[in-house]
Structure formats: C-alpha cells, structure tokens
Amino acid sequence: EIVLTQSPATLSLYPGERVTLSCRASQSVGTSLAWYQQKPGQPPRLLINDASDRATGISARFSASGFGTDFTLTVSRLEPGDVAVYYCQQRYDWPLTFGQGTRLEIK
Amino acid sequence: EVQLVESGGGLVKPGGSLRLSCAASGFIFSRISMNWVRQAPGKGLEWVSSITNSSGYTSYADSVKGRFTISRDNAKNSLYLQMNSLRAEDTAVYYCATAKGWEWGQGTTVTVSS
Numbered sequence: 001e002i003v004l005t006q007s008p009a010t011l012s013l014y015p016g017e018r019v020t021l022s023c024r025a026s027q028s029v030g031t032s033l034a035w036y037q038q039k040p041g042q043p044p045r046l047l048i049n050d051a052s053d054r055a056t057g058i059s060a061r062f063s064a065s066g067f068g069t070d071f072t073l074t075v076s077r078l079e080p081g082d083v084a085v086y087y088c089q090q091r092y093d094w095p096l097t098f099g100q101g102t103r104l105e106i107k
Numbered sequence: 108e109v110q111l112v113e114s115g116g117g118l119v120k121p122g123g124s125l126r127l128s129c130a131a132s133g134f135i136f137s138r139i140s141m142n143w144v145r146q147a148p149g150k151g152l153e154w155v156s157s158i159t160n161s162s163g164y165t166s167y168a169d170s171v172k173g174r175f176t177i178s179r180d181n182a183k184n185s186l187y188l189q190m191n192s193l194r195a196e197d198t199a200v201y202y203c204a205t206a207k208g209w210e211w212g213q214g215t216t217v218t219v220s221s
Contacts, residue, residue, distance in 0.1 A: 034209065036152075043202055043211035044152065055208070087152055094166050096142075096154040 002026055002090050004099035012105040017078050021102045023071040023088035032092035035064055035073045038101075039084045047086075048073065080106050109133040111203050111212030118218045123193050127215060129186040129203030137161075137181035140206035143188050145199035146214075153199075156188065157206060171197075193219045 003026040013019050023033065031051035036044035046055040048064040051071060064073045075082055083106050088099040115127040129141070143155040156167045156177040165177050176189040186203050200214040 036209075038152075043213055045211070046209040049209075085151075089152075089154075095168050096157070098152040098154065101151045 001095055002029060002093055002097050004088050004090055004097055006086075006088060006099035006102045008102060009100075010103045010105065012107055013078055014107050015078050015080060018074065018076045019078060019104065021073045021075075021086055021104075023066075023073070023099050025069045025071075025090055028068045029090040029092035031067055032090055033066065033071050034089045034091065035062075036087045036089065037082075037084045038087065044087065075104070078104075078106060082106065109205065109208065109210040111205070111210060113201060113203055113212045113215035116201065116215030116217045118220065119193055120221050121194060121219055123219070124189070124191045125193065125217060127188040127190065127201055127203075127217070129188075129212060131184045131186065131203075131205075134205070136179075136184040141177075141179060141186045142204045142206055143177060143186075143201060144204055144211075145197075145201045145217075147196075147199045150199075155201070158186070190217070193217075195219050 005024045007022045033051045035048040037047050038044040047058050047062050051066050052064050061076045085101040085103050087101045110132045112130045119125050140159045142157045145153050145155050158165045158177045174192045178187045198219050200216050202211050202214045204211045
C-alpha cells in the first residue's frame with residue numbers, strides 16, 4: 001500500500017499570505033496525485049488532478065506541482081473561505097490512498 | 108451538472124447489514140467508473156471500493172474485503188454498496204464519487220452500535 005504523508009498537520013496564517021502544503025508518497029506515483037479541499041460539514045471537492053492540473057472551476061490561486069514522491073499544493077493570497085482540510089490522494093495503484101490531511105486555519 | 112445522492116444509511120447493530128445506494132444524474136452513468144469513500148467521525152478519508160463502468164472489475168480496501176460488495180445498475184443510474192458483518196469501526200459517512208471528475212455526493216451516515 002502506498003502511504004501518503006502530509007505536512008504540516010495544521011497551518012495558521014493571515015489573510016493575503018501564501019501557503020504551501022506538502023504530500024510525500026512512500027513510493028513513486030508518477031503524476032497520479034490529486035488534491036482535495038474539504039470544508040466543515042461538506043464533502044471533499046477536487047482541486048487538482050494529475051499533480052498539477054486545476055479542476056474545472058477552481059481558482060487560479062490554487063496551484064500544485066510535483067512528480068514521483070514529492071508534491072506540493074500552493075494557495076496564494078489566502079482568503080477566509082480557504083479554511084478547510086486539504087487532502088492528497090494517489091491513484092497510481094490499488095488500494096487508492098489518501099493522506100491524513102492538513103488543516104488550514106486563518107488568523 | 109453532476110448530482111450524486113446517497114441513501115440507505117442508519118443505525119445498525121454489530122454483525123448487521125445495510126445496503127447503501129447512490130442515485131446519479133447529470134452525466135452518462137454507464138460510461139463512468141464509480142467509487143465509495145468513507146470518513147469516520149473526526150477522521151480523514153478512506154477509499155472503500157471501486158467498480159468499472161460495465162461492472163467488469165471491482166476493487167476493495169482490505170478493511171472491507173469479504174464483507175462489502177459494490178455493484179451498479181446502469182439502467183437505473185444507481186450505485187450500491189452491500190455491507191455485511193458490520194463492525195463498530197465501519198461507523199462513518201459514506202460518499203459515492205465518480206472516478207472521472209471525482210465529483211462527490213453529500214454522503215450518508217452509517218452508525219454501527221449496540
């Protein structure tokens with residue numbers, strides 16, 4: 001099973017700041033990695049496919065990169081509405097797995 | 108617009124069974140593989156099972172293998188999850204999600220408790 005480790009567990013920043021979240025895979029997943037945003041009481045929403053492709057309707061403030069085992073999600077110009085837990089997911093191999101999540105808070 | 112509506116959740120005793128349903132609309136259901144993903148209270152996301160568009164291939168997490176069965180009825184635009192021998196650790200919100208754009212339903216809550 002491919003284990004995804006996200007860091008940090010929690011982030012707290014001010015509106016307008018830029019933040020980078022990390023996801024590390026226990027073995028290479030190529031570019032078969034996705035990012036999701038889950039706001040309280042809501043289902044996850046797909047942000048990024050294939051390591052760097054923004055999903056339909058996702059703000060350009062969200063960008064991502066990476067290949068193999070190391071991936072990042074960057075959120076520029078933080079807004080209060082960005083408060084959420086962010087998950088990475090690998091679709092390279094079965095079983096599909098998710099990271100444990102990074103909680104993003106706004107000060 | 109893709110719509111996924113889960114139903115069938117509820118309170119069940121350990122060892123009991125439930126059948127979850129997911130009604131799909133807004134896309135050509137018969138062309139898209141589908142998934143079930145669950146989230147225990149206060150915890151992260153856990154993939155449960157997937158099924159290809161024609162039901163030719165299914166896959167399960169080890170935690171549910173042999174107890175859960177995924178199926179679909181393309182004529183009814185519906186996805187199912189038959190859950191048997193339920194355990195307390197199966198307590199979670201269960202989401203269905205497409206495997207193309209990874210759109211998600213709102214989820215249905217399953218509670219396993221005596």
